[in-house]
Amino acid sequence: MTRATTVRAVLAAAVLLVSVLITLTMSPRLGLDLQGGTRMVLQAEDSATAKADRESTDRTLEVLRRRVDSLGVSEPTLTRSGEDRIIVELPDVQDPRKAAEVIGRTAQLSFHAVRGPGTEQEKGKAAGLTLPDEEGRPLALGPARLTGAGVKDAGASFDAQQGAGWTVALDFHKGAGRDWTRLTGEAACHPAQDERRRVAIVLDDRVISSPQVAPSIGCNVGLPSGSTQITGSFGADEARDLALLIKGGALPLPVEIVEQRTVGPTLGAAAIDASARAALIGAAATALFITFVYRLFGALAAVALAAYGVISYAALVALGVTLTLPGLAGFVLAIGMAVDANVLVFERAREEYAERTGRSLRSAMTAGFRNAWSAVADSNVTTLIAAGLLFFLGSGPVKGFGVTLAIGVLASMFSALVIARALTEIASRSRFVGDYRGVNGIARPGRVRTWLARRDPQLFRSPRRWLLISTALIAVAVLGIVVRGVNLGVEFTGGRLVEYSTSRPVDVQTARTVLAGAGFGDAEVTTAGAGDLSVRTGDLDNHEEHALRAALAEEGGHTTKVRDELIGPSLGDELRRNALIALAVAVLVQLAYLAVRFRWTFALASVAALVHDVILLVGAFAWLGRTVDGIFLAALLTVIGYSVNDSVVVFDRVRELWAKARRESVTTVANRAVLQTVPRTVNTGMGALFILAALAVLGGDSLEDFALALLIGICVGTYSSVLTAVPVALTLEKRAKTPPPARKRASGRTSGAGAKRRDPLDNGARV
Numbered sequence: 040m041t042r043a044t045t046v047r048a049v050l051a052a053a054v055l056l057v058s059v060l061i062t063l064t065m066s067p068r069l070g071l072d073l074q075g076g077t078r079m080v081l082q083a084e085d086s087a088t089a090k091a092d093r094e095s096t097d098r099t100l101e102v103l104r105r106r107v108d109s110l111g112v113s114e115p116t117l118t119r120s121g122e123d124r125i126i127v128e129l130p131d132v133q134d135p136r137k138a139a140e141v142i143g144r145t146a147q148l149s150f151h152a153v154r155g156p157g158t159e160q161e162k163g164k165a166a167g168l169t170l171p172d173e174e175g176r177p178l179a180l181g182p183a184r185l186t187g188a189g190v191k192d193a194g195a196s197f198d199a200q201q202g203a204g205w206t207v208a209l210d211f212h213k214g215a216g217r218d219w220t221r222l223t224g225e226a227a228c229h230p231a232q233d234e235r236r237r238v239a240i241v242l243d244d245r246v247i248s249s250p251q252v253a254p255s256i257g258c259n260v261g262l263p264s265g266s267t268q269i270t271g272s273f274g275a276d277e278a279r280d281l282a283l284l285i286k287g288g289a290l291p292l293p294v295e296i297v298e299q300r301t302v303g304p305t306l307g308a309a310a311i312d313a314s315a316r317a318a319l320i321g322a323a324a325t326a327l328f329i330t331f332v333y334r335l336f337g338a339l340a341a342v343a344l345a346a347y348g349v350i351s352y353a354a355l356v357a358l359g360v361t362l363t364l365p366g367l368a369g370f371v372l373a374i375g376m377a378v379d380a381n382v383l384v385f386e387r388a389r390e391e392y393a394e395r396t397g398r399s400l401r402s403a404m405t406a407g408f409r410n411a412w413s414a415v416a417d418s419n420v421t422t423l424i425a426a427g428l429l430f431f432l433g434s435g436p437v438k439g440f441g442v443t444l445a446i447g448v449l450a451s452m453f454s455a456l457v458i459a460r461a462l463t464e465i466a467s468r469s470r471f472v473g474d475y476r477g478v479n480g481i482a483r484p485g486r487v488r489t490w491l492a493r494r495d496p497q498l499f500r501s502p503r504r505w506l507l508i509s510t511a512l513i514a515v516a517v518l519g520i521v522v523r524g525v526n527l528g529v530e531f532t533g534g535r536l537v538e539y540s541t542s543r544p545v546d547v548q549t550a551r552t553v554l555a556g557a558g559f560g561d562a563e564v565t566t567a568g569a570g571d572l573s574v575r576t577g578d579l580d581n582h583e584e585h586a587l588r589a590a591l592a593e594e595g596g597h598t599t600k601v602r603d604e605l606i607g608p609s610l611g612d613e614l615r616r617n618a619l620i621a622l623a624v625a626v627l628v629q630l631a632y633l634a635v636r637f638r639w640t641f642a643l644a645s646v647a648a649l650v651h652d653v654i655l656l657v658g659a660f661a662w663l664g665r666t667v668d669g670i671f672l673a674a675l676l677t678v679i680g681y682s683v684n685d686s687v688v689v690f691d692r693v694r695e696l697w698a699k700a701r702r703e704s705v706t707t708v709a710n711r712a713v714l715q716t717v718p719r720t721v722n723t724g725m726g727a728l729f730i731l732a733a734l735a736v737l738g739g740d741s742l743e744d745f746a747l748a749l750l751i752g753i754c755v756g757t758y759s760s761v762l763t764a765v766p767v768a769l770t771l772e773k774r775a776k777t778p779p780p781a782r783k784r785a786s787g788r789t790s791g792a793g794a795k796r797r798d799p800l801d802n803g804a805r806v
Contacts, residue, residue, distance in 0.1 A: 380451060
């Protein structure tokens with residue numbers, strides 16, 4: 040083996056060993072739908088500045104959502120119940136008491152000038168004016184000069200150099216930073232050790248820190264915004280909790296926890312088992328397909344995909360990502376899509392083997408990896424850009440999706456470029472594998488490629504024809520959205536939460552089946568204590584509620600209504616707005632990246648295909664009357680990533696061929712590029728479709744809509760990457776004045792002008 044192959048093999052073995060150890064020794068964090076969790080009901084109360092109405096309760100809910108995100112709880116569910124109650128459901132919370140304490144604290148932070156020592160008589164009489172400091176001595180405080188709303192960021196750290204222990208560093212917004220500088224500058228005008236040289240930081244009417252302004256700070260100079268630390272006798276947990284409270288923001292309303300209990304999963308064991316079986320069958324079908332197409336090398340790619348599954352699962356577990364059923368389905372789907380990099384390499388190796396007579400299998404595989412690198416890198420970088428922006432700008436399920444997506448992309452690249460490459464390089468050294476074309480799967484061009492080469496269809500003689508078809512499809516989709524409307528789920532619209540007590544126990548899956556048969560297919564069912572069922576559904580009038588209760592009574596006997604509340608959307612306005620902002624920024628950054636790496640015409644065409652896919656998917660669900668909910672949102676984000684990935688692969692080939700044939704028309708080059716990438720597109724799509732078909736047929740009602748959305752999305756994305764993106768690019772190129780891309784210069788030694796780089800496995804001998 041070469042040194043590079045040895046390094047790849049050792050690295051692959053080490054990563055796999057660590058991943059297996061993590062998988063065997065650490066347990067995953069499961070979401071509410073798989074495991075259940077803690078449910079808290081919070082009662083919002085009037086404050087001196089705000090009334091506990093629907094608007095202020097919604098603002099309080101969004102602050103609570105930020106706090107829950109800061110706690111590290113993934114995939115939480117927060118909904119408004121009635122006018123002034125909030126239901127918080129936290130999956131896999133290890134310490135509900137701590138969560139309740141952090142979530143329920145008001146966290147009203149303010150900064151005050153110290154007027155001097157207070158008196159015991161004043162203490163407690165004028166709340167907010169005279170408060171005890173950290174040592175219990177009363178301080179007379181001035182009015183609040185700035186509040187926690189001015190804090191931009193907060194973080195806990197251990198200060199070993201100054202001996203201050205755990206501290207909380209604050210960074211203020213621009214305007215609040217000027218107020219802070221002014222406040223500390225005024226305090227600095229008093230002598231050292233004077234009480235008035237102190238600044239009091241008050242949290243919920245308690246002085247948590249009242250440091251003196253350092254003697255080095257001059258009068259009316261003050262401290263800059265970024266150098267502020269809250270010091271005190273904090274432990275590590277106290278400092279972290281304080282930082283996340285400040286960062287999350289103050290609650291607009293005080294809240295009281297009126298109920299706290301454990302709830303069961305929304306999906307029964309039967310649904311989870313069915314989904315697991317579907318995932319295994321789909322993954323096995325994908326492995327068999329890739330083995331059938333690429334023979335031995337396909338089997339080695341299937342081994343690499345299994346390793347990808349172990350590595351990405353171990354990463355999810357090690358990072359503490361909460362796994363929900365849609366998340367697991369997306370994870371399994373990623374196994375099908377991770378085959379894309381291997382397919383790209385194998386198809387490029389087939390081209391190299393066919394084009395150069397007498398080329399060895401080893402050199403063809405090396406060239407395949409080299410030539411496929413740019414397409415693999417660009418497609419994965421654009422996906423990572425989207426994942427990073429969704430994580431940093433989104434919240435709730437959007438943030439969780441960004442983490443899962445990024446882990447999947449990195450693991451798939453490692454699987455294809457390290458594990459699969461090491462395995463194929465070792466196999467290609469065998470004389471038996473190299474001599475028998477029917478064994479290696481690379482020496483033969485493949486049926487799809489052979490058929491296309493024989494027919495040589497001219498797809499883009501009239502690009503406008505394809506654009507008219509795409510425009511017609513968009514018009515049909517928009518018509519469905521306008522005429523039929525989008526059937527938004529409970530997460531977007533809110534609805535009704537009803538809790539029942541049955542005389543006979545009813546498991547979750549049975550209750551879901553019974554309610555679906557009675558016409559309540561969108562109902563979410565959880566267990567809520569011994570013999571209790573909690574049903575969350577959309578708008579429900581009293582007549583429909585009686586029908587729902589009667590349906591449960593057929594299975595559970597005497598059924599009593601325990602609770603009946605109207606609830607707001609769990610995907611609130613702010614979360615939806617943040618998701619749209621994150622998505623828009625991700626698209627713009629991808630557009631800029633593609634414009635730099637390719638051409639602005641290719642970048643605009645890729646984004647046009649993406650928008651085309653989104654509209655068609657939403658329109659299809661509108662015509663079918665399917666529910667658009669959080670699961671659909673996850674599917675939509677997956678389709679967006681798939682669409683960009685597909686377009687990048689096509690345009691990467693267009694760029695490569697056009698650089699080699701600069702005098703040919705871009706239409707001719709694009710047609711040749713599309714025909715060369717069709718085998719990759721078909722094989723990658725088939726790998727994903729096997730898994731999705733298994734999830735749709737065998738996964739049960741819980742995954743039917745998710746699988747259907749992805750089936751539609753992948754079919755639409757495959758179409759648009761070829762027959763929408765390319766025609767748009769060709770139309771734009773007719774108006775563009777940009778010259779064709781320059782051909783890459785060959786690196787290494789040459790024996791004359793225009794000499795090509797010698798393959799590292801080619802010793803130069805000829806017979």
